[in-house]
Amino acid sequence: MVSKSQSKVTHASKAQSKDIAVSKAQMRGDKINSQYQHNKSVVKRKIQKIKSVVEYNKSGRPHGKAVVEMQSYISVLAHIRVPLVDKKWTQLPKDLKEQIWEAVQMAYVVGEWVKKMVLSSVAKKWKDFKSTITRQFILPFANEKEKLKEPSSLYKFIDILQWDAVVASRLSPYFEAMHSEQSQRREKYEYNHRLSRKGYVSLEDQLEETMLGEKIDRSLLWKKAREDKRETSLTQRLQRRQN
Numbered sequence: 001m002v003s004k005s006q007s008k009v010t011h012a013s014k015a016q017s018k019d020i021a022v023s024k025a026q027m028r029g030d031k032i033n034s035q036y037q038h039n040k041s042v043v044k045r046k047i048q049k050i051k052s053v054v055e056y057n058k059s060g061r062p063h064g065k066a067v068v069e070m071q072s073y074i075s076v077l078a079h080i081r082v083p084l085v086d087k088k089w090t091q092l093p094k095d096l097k098e099q100i101w102e103a104v105q106m107a108y109v110v111g112e113w114v115k116k117m118v119l120s121s122v123a124k125k126w127k128d129f130k131s132t133i134t135r136q137f138i139l140p141f142a143n144e145k146e147k148l149k150e151p152s153s154l155y156k157f158i159d160i161l162q163w164d165a166v167v168a169s170r171l172s173p174y175f176e177a178m179h180s181e182q183s184q185r186r187e188k189y190e191y192n193h194r195l196s197r198k199g200y201v202s203l204e205d206q207l208e209e210t211m212l213g214e215k216i217d218r219s220l221l222w223k224k225a226r227e228d229k230r231e232t233s234l235t236q237r238l239q240r241r242q243n
Contacts, residue, residue, distance in 0.1 A: 039076040042069070042107045053109045062114055070108055074118065077103055078125035079155070084133070084162045086169045089123040097122075130166070138170045139179075 045051070052066040062070075077100050082092065100122055101115055110118070133155070141147040148167050151158040169175055 039073055042073050046107050051107060051109045054111075054114070056111075060113075062110070062117070066108065070104065070110075071121065073107060074104065074121050075125045075129075078122045079129055080157055082122070082126045084130065084158055084166055086166060089126065133166065134170050134179075138167055142171055 052069065054062045054066050054070065055064040057063045081100055081103070082096065085092075097119055101119060104110065104118055137152050137155075138148065150160060151163045
């Protein structure tokens with residue numbers, strides 16, 4: 001039997017989780033507004049038939065200012081063009097993916113060999129978008145069904161039928177069990193990357209400037225991506241674990 005003190009703690013924990021979700025949603029709104037402002041400038045250039053030229057680093061990866069803007073544009077495409085369905089990226093129609101790639105090509109001068117990288121970025125941003133919708137706009141209000149009747153005002157473009165289907169899916173016993181299992185697995189991760197929006201390409205550019213003459217390989221990028229400036233280096237943390 002749950003005591004009154006335990007009940008109060010549980011209630012306070014849920015309230016705190018909801019407050020955190022609302023706070024994150026507000027910050028999310030600022031980010032979305034920024035991305036959509038980028039999208040407006042991209043659309044304006046497309047109408048004028050002006051394309052930004054994507055540059056590449058020594059490894060042949062896209063980098064620079066145009067790529068930062070392109071990533072924001074890709075986020076908007078992932079939100080608006082890809083339906084909010086409970087499927088894997090590999091299950092979505094090839095025609096849809098081709099349309100997204102064509103939209104990117106209409107806005108940027110980008111090599112055909114970058115297509116796979118661009119579509120992989122769309123896939124990740126789409127997956128992250130669904131995760132954000134779930135964590136910040138559905139699960140915190142599982143017991144307040146009135147607030148789940150329609151999407152947040154931040155996402156008015158979401159089709160109401162798709163929204164209803166996603167809400168039903170995320171509140172199902174199957175998803176609850178799967179989400180709990182993934183959360184427990186996530187808590188065991190010890191070496192999460194700390195790149196934020198910088199990404200591996202920007203990290204590689206930064207290392208090339210500060211580590212002249214040294215080889216920048218994947219293992220070095222992996223380590224640097226997981227270092228915390230407030231703590232010791234990842235190498236030292238790994239050595240400490242071994243000892």
